[in-house]
Amino acid sequence: MHFIVGGAFQGKRKWACTYYRITERKDVVWYNGYECEYGEPDANILERIVVMEGLEAAIRCIPDSAYWKRMFQIWHEWERQSSGRTVVWIGSDITQGVVPVEKEERLWRDVTGWCYQQLVQLCDRVDRVWCGLAERMK
Incomplete structure (x- = not known):
């Protein structure tokens, strides 16, 4: 898997x-x-690349790190079932800057950080993109 x-x-x-x-x-x-579209893989996916964009927004829809740990593992297993498959996760970094005043916003920020930590453990590659330039982190 690849996390951007x-x-x-x-x-x-x-x-x-x-x-x-x-x-x-x-x-x-x-x-x-951003439209809470994430789900589990199914047998109908024939493409070799699956992109999960807006991870931070999906986490806002389901702010449960245990759920996401399970979801990351399911997609990781799907990727490993056939050579040439790649799951690409794209997420915005919302964990820096001013800590939100509202409790719900702080929880979302914290859960997103925890989820990102769980995800990178399963990823073969992690890149940080800033101003269109990528820096490989893993």
Whole structure:
């Protein structure tokens, strides 16, 4: 698995498309966490690349680190079942800066940080994208 993280509007999606040579969305299965679309893999997925964009937003929909740990493991197993498969997670870094005043916002920020820590343990590669440039972290 591959995790791409960085600030909002820093070019994560564009960098991922360039890196994986994705020219059209038909080449991949693309889940949108901003619309709470994440789910478990099924037998109908024939594409070799699955992109999970908006991880921080999906975590907001389900702010349960145990759920996400299980979800990361399920996708990790799906990826390993057949050579050539890659699951790409894209998430914005919301864990830095001013700590939110509202309790719910703080919880979301904390759970997102915990989930990202769990995810990177399973990933073969982690990149931070800033201003469109990637820095490989793992």
